[in-house]
Structure formats: structure tokens, C-alpha cells
Amino acid sequence: MANPQLYPLEVNATTKEPFLRLRNHKNIILTPPRHDDEDALIAALNDFAIADCLSGPPYPYTRDHARQYIDKINLESQTILKQLDDAKSLPDLIVPDNCPVRYLREVKENGSEVFIGDLGMMRCMHGELMGPDGVDWENKKKLEEENNDIPVGDPRIIWSIGDFLVTSHHRQGIMTDAVQTVLHEWAIPRMKVRHMWVSAYTSNDGSVKVFLKNGFKIIKTIENHHEAKGKMRGLHLMEWRYE
């Protein structure tokens, strides 16, 4: 029998891998990252249409980058799955540190699964915006550490989301559905997420719309926030609160 602590994740009968099916796109699932995702990740993050919207990953994106990153996030997923496994005989559902599934895969009619993107949750990495006095780069690290130190399950934590989808799958409502699914199936009920900040470049209408459609509101717009990939970027800060 599957571990009840995985609820509402399902488990692949053959591979035993847990997954979460999107609410509306039933042929798309979220799973833990896999080591054989390297090629697909390299291709996606070397697509400038994607890379230009992301501040985190380097560009060009090399095999070493992909290997190190997948090692890191795979370990994070496996750590959460171990937490859930260790708790399997407890009577109540535990509050895990994060979501163990994040890589989006399209399940084809023959059962094969194709990597199409990523939706990761993390503690907010905009410490420079957490203080009372506008943009405060000096206290960025300290404020992020304070947010990181709040115990899991505490409603004061400011969570965030980072995401991308391969360009072949844009504008089909997939990321809107993915954010809705992760938020309502896992983040709210299992992690007790109550407050989120996400950011998007002011040029990124698609990302802004995905979050607006999920109940986020733009609370701040900072022109000239930082330089990335040779360009000065403006940022929309968007907030969501549990009601």
C-alpha cells in the first residue's frame, strides 16, 4: 500500500515514483527531477526565449550546470520523500519542508513521459524588498535568513515560486494550471503556505498573467531592479495571501 503521507500524490505502479496530476491538463504530471533530465534541461535553458526571462540560471547553460543543479534539486526532493516515508505510520499528515514533485512531464499515449518544464517552490529570495524602507540591498541576506529560519508550517513564512515551460507548450494554459494545482493540492493543505511573493520582469506579460489568474496581485514595481544577461531589468513583485 502507498504511504498515506504522500497524499494527494499518486504513485506510478511500475516505477514507484510519486507524481501529481494537473487539475485540468490530465496528461501532464509533476514528478521529482531525474538524472536523465539533463539533456532536456540543457536544451530548455539554452533557449533564449526562456533564458532571457530567468535571472537565476547561467546562459549559456552547460552540462556541468545541469548536472549540479539536478543533483541539488533531486536531493531536495529525495529528502522530502524520506521525511514522508519516515512518518508513514504516524496517524496525522506531517507538514513537509517543501513539495517533492516539480518537473512537469507530458504523458504521451504510449506512456512515455517528456520533460516540459519546472515549477519549484522556495523561501522568498527577495530579502532586499522585505524591509520597511523600500529596496534595501544591504539587509537582503539578513532578511532572507530570518525568513529561512521560520519553522516549517508557520504562516509568517514568505514562500515563492520559480517556473518555466518549454516554448513548444506555451500559451496552452499549462503553467496557470500547474501553479493552481501545486498551490491548492500541496502548498496550502500540506505545507500550510499562507503568504507568497513572486517576481517577474516587467517585460514578462505571460508570467504576470499566470500569477494574476491564480489570485496574486502586483504590489510593487521596481524599474531598474538589477542587471541580468546584459540588460537592466524592471521587476513586478506580486503577492498572494491565503483567504
Ligand SMILES: CC(C)(COP(=O)(O)OP(=O)(O)OC[C@H]1O[C@@H](n2cnc3c(N)ncnc32)[C@H](O)[C@@H]1OP(=O)(O)O)[C@@H](O)C(=O)NCCC(=O)NCCS
Ligand atoms: C511564463 C510562462 C511560464 C507562461 O506559461 P504558459 O503555460 O505559456 O502560460 P499560460 O498558457 O497559462 O498563460 C496564462 C495567460 O497568459 C497569457 N500569456 C502567456 N504567454 C504570454 C506572453 N508571452 N505574452 C502575453 N500573454 C501571454 C496567456 O494567453 C494566458 O492568458 P489568457 O488566459 O487570457 O488567454 C512561459 O511563457 C515561460 O516559461 N516563459 C519563459 C520562462 C519564464 O518567463 N518563467 C517565469 C519567470 S518569472
